[in-house]
Amino acid sequence: MSIWHLKFLDTLSKKMVFGFILIIALGTLLLSLPVATRGGQGTPLIDILFTAASATCITGLTVVNTAAHWSVFGQLVILGMAEVGALGYMTFAVLLFNLIRRHRHMGLSTQLMVKESLNLENLSDTKSVMKYVVQLSAIFQLGGVALLAVDFIPRFGWRRGLYVSVYHSVMSFCNAGFDVFGNSLMAFRDDTYVILVTIVLIVGGGLGFLVWRDVLLYHERHRLSLNSKLTLVTTGSLFVVGFLALLVTEGNLACIPGNPTWINRVVNTLFLSVTPRTAGIVTLPTSSLHAGSIFLMMILMFVGGTPGSTAGGIKTTTFGVLMLQSIAQIRGKDDVEFSHRRFSQANISRALLLVFLASIVITVATLILTQTEKIPQGYGLEYIVFEVLSAFGTVGLSLGLTPHLSVIGKLIIILLMFIGRVGIFTSLYSLSKRQTKVSRIRYPEENVLIG
Secondary structure (H helix, E strand, O other): OOHHHHHHHHHHHHHHHHHHHHHHHHHHHHHOOHHHEHHHOOOOHHHHHHHHHHHHOOOOOOOOOHHHHEOHHHHHHHHHHHHHHHHOHHHHHHHHHHHHHOOOOOOHHHHHHHHHHOOOOOHHHHHHHHHHHHHHHHHHHHHHHHHHHHHHHHHHOHHHHHHHHHHHHHHHHOOOOOOOOOEOEHHHOOOHHHHHHHHHHHHHHHOOHHHHHHHHOHHHHOOOOHHHHHHHHHHHHHHHHHHHHHHHHOOOOOOOOOOOOHHHHHHHHHHHHHOOOOOOOOOOOHHHOOHHHHHHHHHHHHHOOOOOOOOOOOOHHHHHHHHHHHHHHHOOOOOOEEOOEEOOHHHHHHHHHHHHHHHHHHHHHHHHHHHHOOOOOOOOOHHHHHHHHHHHOOOOOOOOOHHHOOHHHHHHHHHHHHHHHHOHHHHHHHHOOOOOOOOOOOOOOOOOOOO
């Protein structure tokens, strides 16, 4: 990577970070208006900031109940921030620019910003991917509204039914986790249809726009990129393994009250394996799950979704590359191969660095929260670790800590949500002021004992 490219990447990263901070600040301002809450009740500034950050970072962790505390105006502000945060503020900035200027020209700096915002490899992809981002988002979300309206309108009436259909469709696709029901989808755990539609929306948003573009253009190209193949294999594997493991740890969800059908149990278990992939929507209280299920969900939250999607975490491709690297090392192979291709050493090193930095961030945040937050009786360290992983993975699940966070705890979680959404590398680039140096000296190579 050239010195010019590193310096330009530093500038782009700072602009991206500033853009997300600006959205959070604007959302905080709008949510602080009296019209944003029911009855004009006041909301502490730290809670407003927390909500704005959670919405913009498409997390869904809440310190106040969205349905009970915020008015329709406040809920729509949260909806707007989640939409912008999910698709990337650069997407909306470029669209607005084109509407105002009435032309399709996109400058080099703008294309580079979009490229970094959407995690693209090639600059030439920016315009075509922008089109797919907008079109796919519209298709999924409008389709979700139509499908959910079939169930919600007869249940709630036209006005309320259409409103909750729109809200739930957007939040599910954006993997944001906010809801206007007051208890997520717990009241719908017996409604297999709503759960299945929600699963499709969550997977659609978390799979990634680049992968969807490859899949939709397969009939023309007759091939998938290496990134798409790795994403689909890793995502499918995690879904299957997560689903089967949860069937074991939860005894096929024997904790569901009443006498649900076996189909409903299977669908709820499938949903439980999908929601930790940064969706944050639940049909069962997370605190009611067994220890094995909670541990499994922590792993899924850490992995997260796909690069260039609405999901967080270290991403499926990072996890896939490291798994293949481990398999290659165990088999005594120097090259890490997949689908008749070989990963570069730089690619592997970047994946290792990402996991290492993520581990450091999670460890430090956990250590701080163990000193600032009170763990209730009956819980252990998982009470805090679960919250930290949920915030970093922009998931939105909690064992109950979120509403009881201290001011310091809320600030730590806000920072974790921000890093999880913007990305560790982008955050580091934006904070870095170092000058890039090219070393002309290479020292002799020597090994140390490992393991």
